[in-house]
Amino acid sequence: MSSTKYDLIVVGSGPGGYVAAIRASQLGLKTAVVEAAELGGICLNWGCIPTKALIKSAQVFEYINHSEDYGIKVKGAEMDFGGMIKRSRDVAGGMSKGIQFLFKKNKIDQLLGWGKVQPGKKVEVEDKDGKKTVYTADHIIIATGGRARELPALKIDNEKIVGYRKAMVLDKKPEKMVVVGSGAIGVEFAYVYSAIGTEVTIVEFMDRIVPNEDEEVSKALERIYKKKGINIMTSTEVTGVDTKGKGCKVTVKDKKGKESVIECDVVLSAVGVVSNVENIGLEDVGVLVEKGKIKVDEYYRTNMPGYYAIGDVTPGQALAHVASAEGIICVEKIAGHHPEPMDYNNIPGCTYCVPEIASVGYTEAQAKEAGYEVKVGKFPFSASGKASAAGAKDGFVKLVFDAKYGELLGAHMIGANVTEMIAEIVAIRKLETTGHELIKTVHPHPTMSEAVMEAAAAAYDEVIHI
Known part of the structure; x- marks a missing residue:
């Protein structure tokens, strides 16, 4: 007892x-x-x-x-x-x-x-x-x-308008699905259902998908998703869903105020928590x-x-x-110990769509807004031997450095297994490693993680393989 x-x-x-x-x-x-x-x-x-x-x-x-x-x-x-x-x-x-x-x-x-x-x-x-x-x-x-957060125009009934819980246990595969919201939950489910043959449309209120990520990551994912056959509507708002018939009629409005209707079997509301x-x-x-x-x-x-x-x-x-x-x-x-308070600017964020997204620290835009003069290095996986061998050439590693002291301000990755690679960045930021130190840290070949060293080298005009 x-x-x-x-x-x-x-x-x-x-x-x-x-x-x-x-x-x-x-x-x-x-x-x-x-x-x-x-x-x-x-x-x-x-x-x-x-x-x-x-x-x-x-x-x-x-x-x-x-x-x-x-x-x-x-x-x-x-x-x-x-x-x-x-x-x-x-x-x-x-x-x-x-x-x-x-x-x-x-x-x-x-x-x-x-x-x-x-x-x-x-x-x-x-x-x-x-x-x-x-x-x-x-x-x-x-x-x-x-x-799951609910929008007034998108009341979850767990039959035709569902949240993430129901999206995991649907009775049958929908032929057509509208995903509202393109944060981690939205783009992950969009990938899953698209990959198994559902016609998926993503509706995003902001002007780009995965809007919290670096702009270049958003653009890359949009391009890759469109290639997979996923329809993407940005700067678009859902104004209502008619669930009276067999399926759903989703009314959306773009930034110019033009309305259109999308028909589907199920709507996934993925607008945050x-x-x-x-x-x-x-x-x-x-x-x-x-x-x-x-x-x-x-x-x-x-x-x-x-x-x-x-x-x-x-x-x-x-x-x-x-x-x-x-x-x-x-x-x-x-318990009376003396733990160090959390550094909320060194928290990795991971999105497990395909290709994966991982990031930590400032985006390029945020670093400039914060007053830093930046050096930016990018290395595409199309130039990586391991990525080519694995058939995973989509994406890149992007590093943002403070030009003055060489501090790594942020890292943004899109590609296969990048959620496993981001921990290196979190560790070296915790240890206050500089760009030059990162370039001189020998990375194993062939690996996806070499792209981190190469991106650092690119920021300092020392890159070898591009």
Whole structure:
């Protein structure tokens, strides 16, 4: 039987909550985690992990369809949509069981039910039968995450207008799909469905797709996606969706005010996430919420002593690895350690479309806006031996340096496996490595990662292979 008194209670078991709990247990704190759904939260069950499984299946199908490019003939390959969805769910299920094992190993109590923070450092947990139990702790971390944002003209009904959760478990492959929003979620699903034969249209309100990325990356992805047969409409707004008939009639308006209608089977709303800050007791405790986010200091303390918040409910980037790092910093501070506060300008962002996108730090435009004089180096994968051998010549590595001191201000990559390559940049930025030092860091050949060294060399007019 669980105790009702803990050193730490974490509300939410996503990549913020479960990581915080494990680190707390390692540091000797008696810890419990409250979870209303599946262990591992959205990331493990309905986000990062199962989407990557779907992307892999789509990629395998794409490889088979283009196998002749590699000197292999395959006849009669068929896409099993149900099998693809099942594999994705099995992968997610396995990961969630892994968290269960880690909790057991680290002697962390699971409190299953809906958690609400209360004054006096208490958490009320209501189980599925409506039974309420109150637990107390010296410290309470709120890690309740986020959910899909809804637009007024795009109300999710989970039949014809769906969010990312439903997009992962559709009953059958749609013939036509409209994806609204071209951030990471939008372009990843656009790739998956296009690769398996759905006619996909992306509608983006901003003037380019993946609008948070460097402009050259946006242009490259648009060109590649159009080549794959994906329709792209930028500077376009969805003004309404008629779901009365068999499918959907999506009314869109361009920047000149011209309206048109797109017909499809299903609309995916991928217009960002909002924080889960409602109905968790914040008002009762007096925890300050500003613009839909819980206000915290650099160690994730709220305005109320003993109450902390990490992950998507706070103002930092809504990314799994950010939530995990915040959780570790938060509990190390609670345990009396002296962790370094997070540098939010050195957080890698990864998008797992095909080709992948990875970036960190300033874009070229942001660096100039910040007053830097810049040196920019680019190396295309079309000049990479490994990329040619792998049949993955799309994309490039772009590095932005401060011309004065050689500091690496930002890196922007689009290409195969670049989400694995970005960590090198994060590490060398953390270590304050200069452009010249990077050029003299010998990279293995042939690899995709050589492009990092070559891009640095290009910035200083020392590039060899272009």
